[in-house]
Amino acid sequence: MAINLSKGQKVDLTKSNPGLTNITVGLGWDTNKYDGGQDFDLDASVFLLNAEGKCASEKDFIFYNNSTGAEGAVVHNGDNRTGEGDGDDEQVTVELQNVPASIEKIAFTITIHEGEARNQNFGQVSNSYVRILNGTSNEELIRYDLGEDFSIETAVVVGELYRHNGEWKFSAVGSGYQGGLASLVSDYGLN
Template sequence: MAISLSKGQKVDLTKTNPGLTKVIVGLGWDTNKYDGGKDFDLDASVFLLNASGKAASEKDFIFYNNPQNSNGSVVHSGDNRTGAGDGDDEVIKVDLSAVPQEAEKISFCITIHEAQERKQSFGQVSNAYARIVNEATGEEVIRYDLGEDFSVETAIVVGELYRHSGEWKFSAVGAGYKDGLAGLVKDFGLA
């Protein structure tokens, strides 16, 4: 049974699941009724961060146009342009045993493509979640439902996998950015 987290909570991942090395991080969302005439395109992205919370290079920014990091330990499944249907909208596979040692954190984010131009924000998004699944068994081990407490934000740091005493943990972050992807890129040292 999956552990359900609230914003700010942290939980052991590998310590409580011995032998777990390959996980699937599923991100999903729905859009509320929207009459702006433009499609609503949300995108998952991942940043591999060093001890100072920065990405060492562009290769540590994984998204639909750069679907994996240098050694292939973090792989993005591809862009879902509509978010239609049930289940995960975008998926990232992570081989925890192969993540480069200098990567202390793996930050999972959702952004709205062309949010400013389309006048869209996370105030128009509902049922956003992140879940971690054991790739070998298909079992959901962690779930974080973001709730509806966003308004003008155009990017969200959903959660982070991070190293702690030789184990991997997950933190439910739920931090919104009104500067979209540009704000994330800048904060993570790539701008």
Template sequence: MPISLQKGQKVDLTKGNPGLKNIMVGLGWDVNKYDGGADFDLDAAAFLLGENGQTPTTDEFVFYGNLKHKSGAVEHMGDNLTGEGDGDDEQIVVNLQKIPANVVRIAFTVTIYEAEERRQNFGQVSNAYIRIVDSDTNQELIRYDLGEDFSIETAVVVGEIYRHNGEWKFNAIGSGFQGGLAALCANYGIETC
């Protein structure tokens, strides 16, 4: 049974799961009924961060426009343009052993594509979650349901994995941003997205 987390909780990922090498980060959401005329397109991404909380280069930003990190450690499994259906809407796979030594944390985010133009925000999104699955056993290890804490935000840092004393841990963040993907990129040291 997976560990269910609340916002701000941190939990060991590898210490309690010795031998864990490959994880799948599943992100899912539903769109509330609304009459805006445009489809919702939510996009998951991963920012590979150094000690300073910034991406060393733009290559450490894995998203629909850069599906695989050059190390092979992080791979986005493709853009879901509608988010319809049950289960994960987008998935990112991570090989913990291939993560470069200069990367100490990986932030997993979700943004709304063209949110400003389409007048959309996370107040119109429900049932958002992140889950961590052991890819080798297909066992769900961790789940964090974001709840309905958002209104005008157009980007959310959902959670992150990070190194701590040689082990990997997970942090349930659930922090919203206005300004969409550009705001996240600026936060993590990427000048243009």
């Protein structure tokens, strides 16, 4: 049975699931009725962060055009441009035991592609969530439903995997940003 988290909650991932070595992180969302005439394309991105909370290089920014990082331990499984259908819209697989020691935190984000230019924001998005599945059995271990707390934001840090005393934990972040992907990239130390 999956653990449902609220914003700000943290939970042990590997300590409470002994033998867990690989996971799938599923991100999903729906868009509300939108009549702006433009497509509504949300994108999942992953930032691989060092002890300072920054990406060491561009290679630590994982998205649909740079789908593999952490020496192959983190893989973005493709871009869904519409969010149509049930289930996860985008997925990222993580081989926990193969993540290099220099990476202490893995941040999962959702951004609206060209959100400002298209006058789109997370106030027009509903049913967004992140969930963590056992990569072997597909059992849902953790789920965090973001709720409807956003209005003008165009980017959201949904959650973070991080190392603590040799174990992996997950934190439900749910923090919104204006400025879209550019503001996230800048905050994580990239240009």
